[in-house]
Amino acid sequence: MLKFAGVVINNESSKVDRVFTYKIAETIVSSIKLGLRVKVPFGRGNRVVDGFIVELFENCENISNIKEIISICDDFTVISENDIKLITLMREKYMCTYLDCIKLIMPTGITRGMNQKVKNVVSLKCELSGKYHKDPYENIYTIVSDNDGIYTKSELSKKFNVSLSSINTLVKYGFLTYDVKIVDRFNERVYENYSERKLNVSQKSATQKIMNDKNNKFLIHGITGSGKTEIYMQLVSLMIDKGKEAIVLVPEIALTPQMIERFKGRFGKNIAVFHSRLSQGERYDEWLRVKSKKVKVAVGARSALFLPFSNLGIIIIDEEHELSYKSDVTPKYNAIDVAMMKADLEDCKLVLGSATPSIETYYKCENKEIELIELNERADGAKLPSATIVDMREELLNDNRSMFSGVLKQEITTVLEKKEQIILFINRRGHSTFVSCRKCGYVFKCEHCDIALTYHSDSKKLICHYCGSVKSLSATCPKCASKYVKYFGVGTEKIEHEVWKTFPDAKTIRMDYDTTRGKNSFEHIYNIFKNGDADILIGTQMVAKGLDFKNVTLVGVIAADLSLNLPDYRANERTFQLINQVSGRAGRGSKPGKVIIQTYDPSSSAIIAASENDYQGFYKEEIQMRKLMDYPPFKNILLINLSSKFESLLIKNIQNIGILLKDILQKCSNIKMLGPCPCSISKIKEMYRWQIILKGNFNSKFSNDIKKIVYDGIKNDYNNIRVNMDINPTSLL
Incomplete structure (x- = not known):
């Protein structure tokens, strides 16, 4: 019989990041399960706090001072047994706490007593009689009869212009009553039917291989427009037919409207949508819908990976190369790596998709860790757009100081005359750099x-x-x-002003961080352009991927080399991916597409490869550079970042840590240390920043040992120094 539980305390301090043992009272032992949230006494004062049961056992060696669980908080588990295994793996890999991982999995706000939203609606109780069989009571009674259990009394009063006093009278004398109704805080909109498309030979082959192959991890490397989304939908449909559930991840909110539109158009409204722009209440309701098995499919950003499906059949990650799949807050997890762990724990399929896979993912394909599926033609037989590289240095020599080359200006004019659409891309918002x-x-x-x-x-x-x-x-x-x-310099705003000046009759819309801060602003801009109410879409990387506009026949890349000059080992890869992805927005319908790539560095191998859609050529060159320079996937990188408002204190501490690490690394010839030195951006929000980079063959145990050394090194100044540690970060800035 179970007598003891291992409990993780809901406390942010890393000092209590361990499993505490509690007795299970006989009164609750029959209800105790792994993953329940419970109330427990904690600390010397026995303060009552939340805890999460992660272990259950019958025997314990020393039981003299063990405290007892007070009560169970919920009638459902907030984490599953597989979640607990995943938490253990993530805690080790990402050097974080149990609680950091639990917070990813449980619904936001649950520890603050969040529940489903309810309202008191007016319903019929009995038929009218006596003196109440007259206006205005009959009118109100008829309205309630037609709208039984839908509106509150104030909603009825406003919508139908009836007296609150009269409603209260009918309630008082028992003709009407109040019922509690749960308010759904999720997207109930009905979308236009998105009928099933007939798959071509390549799409069918890919679908069959994924469903029937003994392997459980796949990469669909398909050129832009090759029909990856239709494969995803077919896979989800097949999983639903088998009684299984599916998670579909998109890299950022900009892609969510289109994916929701397609999935809800195909499978109906009972699909959970999960991303950071939802309110806490909306996120809670979507989580609860998944938990109560009301939906079988979730579409969302990386946080949707942790939704509580109990019979998961497939995880699909679209545009898997995107950096937004790596969290920049603790725990600094990579959704691709976590999905691989989850696929093994849940015994489900994992499908990654991209026209420009990350170097690390493609390397795993070469090493047979992931099964590779290639799609080399567009699904509808359309041709890839033709690309032209324009040397902007020659434009200057020809006295063209505009941000539009002569070629791009002429092409924009031609496309506007044909009533077709244009995307202008620059990876920088604002007016001037x-x-x-x-x-x-x-x-x-x-x-x-x-x-x-x-x-x-x-x-x-x-x-x-x-x-x-x-x-x-x-x-x-x-x-x-x-x-x-x-x-x-130049930014999206400046391009917009230049377009207004050069093409005054063109209808222009801008998609960047500044224009998409509102809750539904992504969807609003997306629909304006999709419906043909704008001629030119100007945007940052939000417009570079996934979006499918059939009337876009021209893409202009304004400054292709902007991301080339960043002090980051991924700069070449990022440049290739951005140019290739945004180029793929052109010519997706029946009309041929063109891409004009403007650059001051036309000899760049990344730009040339992107213009020629030559992923293989780019990969071969890039993987050699990575091997030569000891970068991932060949070696790991551990970034140790310290920040403080007190510069001299920060420098003293990080130099001391550097000395401690040098002594340890003398025994590790395969690990290099770079630094300590100031970060590329040496101050953010009044906090000075210094870093140390470790590069080499090391595992999670080594990372956690280094973490202990770092924290021990600052223990005297712990309150004045912030530590940030990241495995294989997306950026070293």
Whole structure:
């Protein structure tokens, strides 16, 4: 008989990041399960706190001081047995706490008593009689009869212009009553039917292989427009037929409207949607719908991976190369890696899809860890767009100082005349990259971060893209008082202004972080362009992937080399992926597409390979560079980032840690240490930043040993220094 439970306490401190043993009272032993949330006494004062049961056992060696579980919080488990196994794996791999992982899995707000939203609706109780058989009572009674159990009394009063007092009278004398109704806080919209498409030979072959192969991990490497989404939908349909459930991940919210539109159009409204733009209540309701088995499919961003499906058949991750699948907050997990763990734990299929797979994923295919499926033709027989690289240095020599080359300007004019659509892409929002004085060279920087401010013409303000601080632009230089203040660089706003000036009759819309902050703004912009109510869509990486607009025949890449010059080992890969993906937005319908790639570095191998849609050529060159430089997938990287408001204290501590690590690494010839040194952006939000990078063949145990050394090294200044550690980060900035 079970007598003891291992409980993880709901406490943020890493000092209590372990499993505590509690007695199980006989009164609740029959209800105790793994994964339940319970109330327990904790600490010297026996403060009552939440805990999560992660172990159950019959015997315990020392039971003299063991406390007892007080009560069970919910009538359902918040984490499953497989979740507990996943939490253990993630805690080890990502150097985080039990609680960090539990918070990913349980619904937001549950520990604060969040429940389903309810309202008191008006319903019929008995027939009218006596003096109440007259207006206005008969009118109200008829309205309630037609809308029984739908509206509250205030909603009835406003919608049908009837008296609240009269409603109260009918309730008082028993003709009407109040019933509790659960309010659904999720998307109940009915979408236009998205009928099943007939698969071509390649799509059929891919579907059959995934369903029938003994392997459980697959990469669909399909060129843009090859019909990967239709394969996903067919796989989900087959899993539903087998009584299984499915999770479909998209990299960011910009892609969610289109994927929801297709999946709800195919499978009906009973699909859970899960992403960060939902309110806490909406997220809770979607979580509960999955938990109560009301839905079999979830579509969403990376957090949807942890929804509580009990019979999972498949996990699909679209655009698997996207950096947004890597969390930048603790726990700093990679959704691809976690999905691989989950596929093994749940004994389900994992399907990754991309036209430009990450180097790490494709390398796993070469090593047979993942089964590779290639799709080399567009699903409907359409041709890939033709691409032209324009050397912007020659444009300058020809006295063209516009941000549009002669070729791009001519193509835009032609496409507008044909009533077709255009996407203009630049991977930078705002009007100008930075503002400086042409006389003394002073650059307007953020007072809180070591970064140049970006000028936004809509607000006429300088904005920091790291801390969000806003500053008015001075007409004179703060350093030399000259009036030679000039904007440099280019952003989405500046392109928009240039389009207005050059093509005044074109209807233009912009999609970037600034225009998509509102709750439904992504979907609003998406629908405007989809419905043909705009001619030109200007955007950042949000427009580069997944979107399928049949009337887009021209894509212009304004500054292809922007991401090439970042001090990051992924810069080449990122550039290739962005150009290739955004190029794929052109010519997806019956009309041929063109891509104009503007660059100051036309000899870049990444840009050339992207223009030729040559993934294999790019991969071969990039994988050799990675091997030569000891970067993933050949070696691991551990980024140790320390930050503090006190610069001298920070430097002293990180240098001490550097000395401790050097002593240890003398015995590890296969591990290199870079630093300590300031980060590329040495200050953000008033916090100075320094880092150490470890590179080599090491495992999770080594990472956790290093973590202990780092925390021991700052124990005297723990409250003044923030530690951030990340395995194989997406960026080293």
